[in-house]
Amino acid sequence: MLETVIHTENLTKQFGDFTAVDAITFDVYKGEIFGFLGANGAGKTTAMRILCGLLSPTSGEAKVAGFDVYKESEDIKKHIGYMSQKFSLYNNLTVKENIQFFGGIYGIERKRLKEKTNELIERLGLVHEADKLVGSLPLGWKQKISFSTAILHEPRIVFLDEPTGGVDPITRRQFWDMIYEASNRGITVFVTTHYMDEAEYCDRVSIMVDGAIAALNNPSDMKKDFGVKDMNDVFLELARGAKRGE
Amino acid sequence: MAEVKVRNISKTYEKGTVQALKNIEFEVASGELFGLIGPDGAGKTTLFRLLTTLLVPDEGSATVAGFDIVTDLWDIRKIVGYMPGRFSLYQDLSVEENLNFFATVFNTTVAENYHLIKDIYVQLEPFKHRLAGKLSGGMKQKLALCCALVHEPKVLFLDEPTTGVDPVSRKEFWDMLDLLKKKGITIVVSTPYMDEASRCDRIALIQKGEILEIDTLPAILEKHERPLFAIRAKDRYRLIQEVRAYEETVSCYAFGEENHVVLKNDLEGETEFKAYLKDKGFEGLSFSRIAPNIEDVFIKLMLEQETHA
Numbered sequence: 023m024l025e026t027v028i029h030t031e032n033l034t035k036q037f038g039d040f041t042a043v044d045a046i047t048f049d050v051y052k053g054e055i056f057g058f059l060g061a062n063g064a065g066k067t068t069a070m071r072i073l074c075g076l077l078s079p080t081s082g083e084a085k086v087a088g089f090d091v092y093k094e095s096e097d098i099k100k101h102i103g104y105m106s107q108k109f110s111l112y113n114n115l116t117v118k119e120n121i122q123f124f125g126g127i128y129g130i131e132r133k134r135l136k137e138k139t140n141e142l143i144e145r146l147g148l149v150h151e152a153d154k155l156v157g158s159l160p161l162g163w164k165q166k167i168s169f170s171t172a173i174l175h176e177p178r179i180v181f182l183d184e185p186t187g188g189v190d191p192i193t194r195r196q197f198w199d200m201i202y203e204a205s206n207r208g209i210t211v212f213v214t215t216h217y218m219d220e221a222e223y224c225d226r227v228s229i230m231v232d233g234a235i236a237a238l239n240n241p242s243d244m245k246k247d248f249g250v251k252d253m254n255d256v257f258l259e260l261a262r263g264a265k266r267g268e
Numbered sequence: 269m270a271e272v273k274v275r276n277i278s279k280t281y282e283k284g285t286v287q288a289l290k291n292i293e294f295e296v297a298s299g300e301l302f303g304l305i306g307p308d309g310a311g312k313t314t315l316f317r318l319l320t321t322l323l324v325p326d327e328g329s330a331t332v333a334g335f336d337i338v339t340d341l342w343d344i345r346k347i348v349g350y351m352p353g354r355f356s357l358y359q360d361l362s363v364e365e366n367l368n369f370f371a372t373v374f375n376t377t378v379a380e381n382y383h384l385i386k387d388i389y390v391q392l393e394p395f396k397h398r399l400a401g402k403l404s405g406g407m408k409q410k411l412a413l414c415c416a417l418v419h420e421p422k423v424l425f426l427d428e429p430t431t432g433v434d435p436v437s438r439k440e441f442w443d444m445l446d447l448l449k450k451k452g453i454t455i456v457v458s459t460p461y462m463d464e465a466s467r468c469d470r471i472a473l474i475q476k477g478e479i480l481e482i483d484t485l486p487a488i489l490e491k492h493e494r495p496l497f498a499i500r501a502k503d504r505y506r507l508i509q510e511v512r513a514y515e516e517t518v519s520c521y522a523f524g525e526e527n528h529v530v531l532k533n534d535l536e537g538e539t540e541f542k543a544y545l546k547d548k549g550f551e552g553l554s555f556s557r558i559a560p561n562i563e564d565v566f567i568k569l570m571l572e573q574e575t576h577a
Contacts, residue, residue, distance in 0.1 A: 061434040062405045161308050187432060188460045190307035190475065191563045192570055195521045202505040216434055217461075219524040223504075241525060252524060254435055254463075261436040 025052040027178055027210045028073060032082035035068050042068040044233035045082060050226075052178075055201060055211045057221045060230030061261040066214055067183075069230070073212070074181055075099045087178040100129065103172035103209075106183035110168035113157030117148055120156055121171055128175035142170050162193030169200055173209055180204065182213040186220065198223055218254035227253070229260050236260045271423055271454040272296035272319065277328035279314055284326075288314040290477045292328070296423075296456055296470075301449045303468030304458040305566075311477040312458040313353055316427045319456070320350045333422050346374070349421035351412045353428040359401030363392055363411055366400050367418060374419030385414045387447055406437045413444065417453075424448065426457040430464065442467045462563045473566055480569040485562065492565045495535050498526040498558045501550035510548050516541065521567065528564055 028050035035043040043065045050056045060066045071077040073086050075095030084091040087101040111120045118139060125135040143152045146166060156164060165185060173180050182201075186194045198220070205211050205225075213224065221227050221241060228238040237244055237260060241253055248256045272295065279289040289311045296302040304312050317323040319332055321341035329336065335343040357366045367389075371378045382389075388410050395403065400411060409429055416424060426445075430438045442464065445455060457468070465471045465485050472482040481488050501507045504527070511520040511529055516537050518530040531537050535557065545553060560568070 061436055062432075184432065188308035188428075190310075190570065191462065191567050192521070193307070198522055199508070202508075206505055216432065216438075218435055219522075222525040223522055257435050258439070261434065264436075 026050070027052050027088075028056075028084075028086050028212070030073075030082065030084040033069070033072065033079055033084045034081045035065075035072060035077065036080045041233050043072070043079070046230075046233075046235050048228060048235060048238055050179075050210060050212060052210055053205050053208045054226065055205050055213065055224045057224035057227035058212060058214045058230075059221055059227060059257065060214075061264055064230040064261075064264070065233040066230055070181060070183065070212075070214070073098075074102060074104055101178050103175070103177040103180035104183075105168050105172040105180065105185055107165070107185055107187045108183075111156045111164055111171070114155060116153050116155055117143065117159070117167060118152045120167065121174065124171045125174050130175055138174060142174065146170060162189050162196070165189060165193070165197060166200065169197065169204075173204055177209065179210040179212060182211065184214055184216065186215065186217065194220075218252065218257055221253040221257075229257060231260055231264050269298045270295040271298040271300070272302075272330070272332050272456060274315075274319075274330040275328050277315075277318065277325045277330055279311075279318065279323065279325050287477050289318075289325075292477075292479055294472055294479065294482055296454060298454055299449065299452050301445060301455045301457070301467070301469045303465060303471040304456065304474055305460075305462060305465055305471050305562075306458075306474035307460050309476075310474045312474060313427055315474075316350070316352075316425050316456075316458065320348055320425055321345060346419075347422045349416035349419070349424045351416045351424075351426045351429055353431065355408050355412060357400045357408070357412055357415060360399060362397050362399055363403070364396040366411060367414055370415040371418045376419050378418060381418055381420045384417050384420055384448075384451065388414055388417075388444055406433060409433065409437075409441065410444075413441075417448070421453065423454045423456065426455065428458050428460065430459055430461060438464070462566060465562045473569060475566075475570055475573060478573065480573060481565070488565060489560065489562065492568060493559055494530070494568070495557055496560060496564065497529040497531070497538075497541070498523070498556050499529060499545070499554065500526050501545075501553045503550065506548075507545075507550060510545070510550075514541065514544055519567070519571070523561075523563065528558070528560075530568075 026049045031047050032045040033043060034045050046069060058066055072079050072084060072091055075091060075098035078092060086098045089097040115123060121139045121142060122135060125138065130138065143149055151159065186197050201211050226240050227244060228235050244256055248259055250256055274292055274294050277289055277292045280287050306312055318325055318337060319330060321337050321344050324338055332344050333347055337344060361369065367378055392407060392410055403411065430441055449455060470484050473480040508520055508527060511517055516531045518532055520527055520529045531541060542555060
């Protein structure tokens, strides 16, 4: 039986008379890789902020890891991981310091954190870099550390906001290897991306247009429904119809 | 005629400890749309800053429209348009004020060169009184392009104009570049999106400060033609694991809905490879031979660069 880890029903967010998120309804299941796509300004970021417990919705329902977005946002924050390309790690802390800082914030007990830090550094092959400043490392490494840090406290769900922007094609794929591995361990992955080939790597994909979910399915059925060859064409078909000015 | 000529340029930072560019050499013909394609940290921005006279090279030389980037900097600054990777307009000026400001700095008026920006500006006009800082990403990008064009530059340098932009807006942006190209402007544009290579006349693939390859897209694909396999099956995670564990496998990476596999002896081991996968009992296994695309080539060149280093 599929276990639901994110549930939304008619979830809506208004800013004044502007409806940023317009009655979206969907479920995400345990261990799933869920692609959350949409044009710039379609409402993705607002929806994601609600699901991370950072913003209260105007109406509708949403539960994340079993917690209510209105009343239990602090519990949500403890049970999720979050990584974005814009903000991930502190450049002027070392690799080890970063891992311990974020692990500490997520409330991992000190002794356990020490073990986990060493274990992670070893697994990432960064033993020689452990005491180097993160700022001196290549972007691809930073992103791997950042992702590993986001799931160090073994959250039920990890939110990834454009995690692979600008990275080289090999690192981008190594990053997806890490996503697969996490999902295989039962962590649900909720990911946004502008690379349409990455949409194909997801178990299911939703595409937002003008605040609403215009399509939600697995990539192969979605392509079949639209009669097109790849996800880029699906995206172009849907987002071209967007009315909302940027 | 070459509008941009780069001769053996090298540039380091941090007292020579960080090599940003290494022996870069290329030319861009007048009226050409030239793409610099590579990931973050490849050296694209350094190259733009050199060509727009904001940095001086350690070694080598370059000219833009016949002017030397070190000795003729004031001449170059008058005739190039530059759109930096980070949004650099005045956030607390309106759309219209920004545009007028840039026109005035270059001793011209918006009216004088309106023909150049018209197609783009009409989309901005409804918001002309809005502060630039309050525009959405796509609109900022259009305004920045207008401001870089308003003095009718001979050469346009665009540093990652489509990064972080959704596929629809990206396509629209490249359509705008096609129109500018028709007006005879030479354009040098950088991007981390490999699929945008097909929109350029010629491309340079750049990584770790070096140009890996430079030519038209079809010529690059042909030169690095190496048969590979595209395979797919239901359980993708396990499939990739099993393919990588196979002793003849050189590389296996996800590409859209398929996985591209390079074997040591190219196609010779096909039968054995198929048998190996069949034995593993994958559901919905499919198997085909394909020619590499630009990302396959980039990956191959990256791996070669690493072995030479």
